[in-house]
Amino acid sequence: MSLDISKISSFFETEYPLNKEGLKELLDLFSTKQLKKNTQILAANTEEQQLRFLNKGVVREYYASAEKETNINFYTKPQFITDLSSFINDSKTRKYQEALTNIELLVIDKYSFRKILKKYECGKSFIDLSFQKLLKQKELFEYNRITKSSEELYSELLIYKPNWLQTIPQYHIASYLNITPETLSRIRKRIS
Numbered sequence: 001m002s003l004d005i006s007k008i009s010s011f012f013e014t015e016y017p018l019n020k021e022g023l024k025e026l027l028d029l030f031s032t033k034q035l036k037k038n039t040q041i042l043a044a045n046t047e048e049q050q051l052r053f054l055n056k057g058v059v060r061e062y063y064a065s066a067e068k069e070t071n072i073n074f075y076t077k078p079q080f081i082t083d084l085s086s087f088i089n090d091s092k093t094r095k096y097q098e099a100l101t102n103i104e105l106l107v108i109d110k111y112s113f114r115k116i117l118k119k120y121e122c123g124k125s126f127i128d129l130s131f132q133k134l135l136k137q138k139e140l141f142e143y144n145r146i147t148k149s150s151e152e153l154y155s156e157l158l159i160y161k162p163n164w165l166q167t168i169p170q171y172h173i174a175s176y177l178n179i180t181p182e183t184l185s186r187i188r189k190r191i192s
């Protein structure tokens with residue numbers, strides 16, 4: 001099976017322009033991984049060992065305690081899904097990730113990635129820009145969770161993430177909004 005790098009190439013060209021030589025060498029190091037629906041991709045208290053790019057499918061990211069799971073993000077389009085903090089800092093993650101559909105990942109191991117980062121200076125800008133984006137998203141997520149009602153958050157999903165509402169089970173959306181599925185049902189009736 002040939003490696004489909006069109007989406008990751010496009011991602012790098014759009015999000016993180018790298019020199020062509022460095023990009024080709026990096027992309028050549030990725031391998032394809034197919035995972036079935038409901039497969040756990042990442043578990044808390046483990047250290048990220050791979051940089052993962054979601055090529056196809058849907059992934060949920062969540063925190064879990066003995067009492068409940070709370071969804072914090074969904075990945076529905078081609079993008080990196082690695083817990084960068086764990087990956088870069090050699091620390092344990094607190095997150096879980098699960099495939100909500102059959103998925104296709106492009107993966108590169110940490111050692112190979114670090115080796116190419118040392119070789120090409122532009123790799124440092126990839127990490128810096130990735131962390132800046134991650135912090136910006138986290139701050140917006142926290143701000144919205146604290147300052148907005150569940151109905152306002154759902155309305156924003158309708159505008160900014162309609163694909164989530166079409167592809168992700170409603171009980172997962174309810175968890176993301178930190179409400180019960182019944183409350184979500186009432187909000188949906190009021191808004192529609």
